[in-house]
Amino acid sequence: MGTDEQAFRELTDTYRHELHLHCYRILGSLTDAEDAVQETLLAAWKGLDGFEGRSSLRTWLYRIATNRCLNLLRTAGRRRPPEPVPPFDPPEPSRRGEVTWLQPYPDELAAGEPGPEARYSTREAVELAFITGLQLLPPRQAAALVLRDVLCFSAAEVASMLGTTETAVKGILQRARASLDKHRDGAGHRPSPQERELTKRFADAFTASDLDGVLSLLTDDAWLAMPPAPHEYHGLEAIAGFLRVTMAIPVQGFTMTPTRANNQPAFLCRHGETPAGLMVLTLDGDRIRAITRFLDQK
Numbered sequence: 001m002g003t004d005e006q007a008f009r010e011l012t013d014t015y016r017h018e019l020h021l022h023c024y025r026i027l028g029s030l031t032d033a034e035d036a037v038q039e040t041l042l043a044a045w046k047g048l049d050g051f052e053g054r055s056s057l058r059t060w061l062y063r064i065a066t067n068r069c070l071n072l073l074r075t076a077g078r079r080r081p082p083e084p085v086p087p088f089d090p091p092e093p094s095r096r097g098e099v100t101w102l103q104p105y106p107d108e109l110a111a112g113e114p115g116p117e118a119r120y121s122t123r124e125a126v127e128l129a130f131i132t133g134l135q136l137l138p139p140r141q142a143a144a145l146v147l148r149d150v151l152c153f154s155a156a157e158v159a160s161m162l163g164t165t166e167t168a169v170k171g172i173l174q175r176a177r178a179s180l181d182k183h184r185d186g187a188g189h190r191p192s193p194q195e196r197e198l199t200k201r202f203a204d205a206f207t208a209s210d211l212d213g214v215l216s217l218l219t220d221d222a223w224l225a226m227p228p229a230p231h232e233y234h235g236l237e238a239i240a241g242f243l244r245v246t247m248a249i250p251v252q253g254f255t256m257t258p259t260r261a262n263n264q265p266a267f268l269c270r271h272g273e274t275p276a277g278l279m280v281l282t283l284d285g286d287r288i289r290a291i292t293r294f295l296d297q298k
Contacts, residue, residue: 008045015058016041019065021110021126025146026069028135030103036072040065055160059153063161066143073139081228084295088249091241093231099135100228102128104261104278104294119149119177123263128280128292131262133180141176148173194286199265202281202288203256209247215240219287226293239291269293 019040023033043064044051051060081101110126124130134142140162147158148169155166162169198217205213215236223234224242233242254276256267261280269276282290 005045008048011057012041012044012061015061017109019061021105022062022146022151023065023069024105025125025131025134025150026066026139026142027072028099028102028131030105032072032101036065036068039068043068055157059157059161062147062151062153066147066161070139070143081296084229086229088245090231091233091238091245093242094223094234094238095232096230097225097227097232098230099132100230102132102135102227102292102294104128104266104280104292105131107260107263110263118152125150126263128262128264128282128290130180137176137179141172141179144169144172145176145180149177195265195283198283198286198288199258199267199281203258203267207254207256211240211243211247214243217288218291219284219289222287222289222291224291224293226295228296 016037020033020037023036023040024030027033027036040061044061047064051057055063083100105126110122118125120130134146137145144158144162147153147161148155153161155169159166159169164172202214202217204210205217218236218239220236221234222236222239223232224239225232231242233239251271253270253272255270256279257270259266259268259278261278264280264282266278266280269279277296278294280292280294281288282292
């Protein structure tokens with residue numbers, strides 16, 4: 001590795017983690033976020049001679065990263081992973097979810113605190129409800145909202161990054177904020193002090209195939225999703241119908257190991273030595289409002 005390349009890497013490594021989280025917020029996928037960061041750093045290296053220092057290196061890198069994400073979102077067919085085929089006949093879902101490419105974000109990768117002007121806290125800005133809501137926005141709206149309301153870039157900086165005007169950015173943000181509030185639908189409450197007890201009771205009931213025990217821990221409007229499968233089950237009756245089918249299948253050695261993802265309690269699931277996905281819980285006070293089972297996580 002040449003001296004110049006080594007110096008460039010040392011300079012940009014400072015920003016790699018926060019760029020990765022930025023790309024994840026816009027793309028909703030760890031895999032795609034990593035690709036976007038790699039493309040960003042490659043483009044920055046190739047274009048280093050054209051960096052005139054009129055903005056900070058961080059702002060310049062965010063501009064490249066944002067536009068790499070927008071380019072990825074324009075790629076036809078990028079967003080939809082293959083729909084898995086379950087080894088049983090599932091009941092009819094309440095609806096088919098749109099964001100089947102969603103992947104969890106490990107807490108240990110999260111980096112950086114929002115600035116004092118941020119509209120969303122660190123916790124909110126990585127929760128599944130927030131990330132899912134961003135995926136349902138038009139890409140430029142999602143990018144503008146993250147840049148302005150999470151990262152606190154100025155309206156002028158956002159306009160420059162997106163190649164538009166400050167007036168246009170103001171309109172984009174108004175539409176994005178209204179849409180995001182609607183998509184999030186009040187989710188994202190902070191866990192209660194009893195989180196550890198609640199999640200342990202859930203894991204104990206789930207591993208014991210105790211359907212009534214699981215249902216007793218859920219809110220009346222709870223929902224269950226399983227990316228990349230589009231099936232979603234909303235409400236206790238629908239969830240019970242799905243779990244009744246799955247729990248009827250004998251499974252030996254099923255375990256749930258506590259972890260965290262997206263600033264939420266989670267479990268690494270295994271069938272013996274075989275990985276069986278990651279389950280992330282969204283809490284609402286002393287109950288569980290959502291179960292998101294990521295089927296393809298190793």
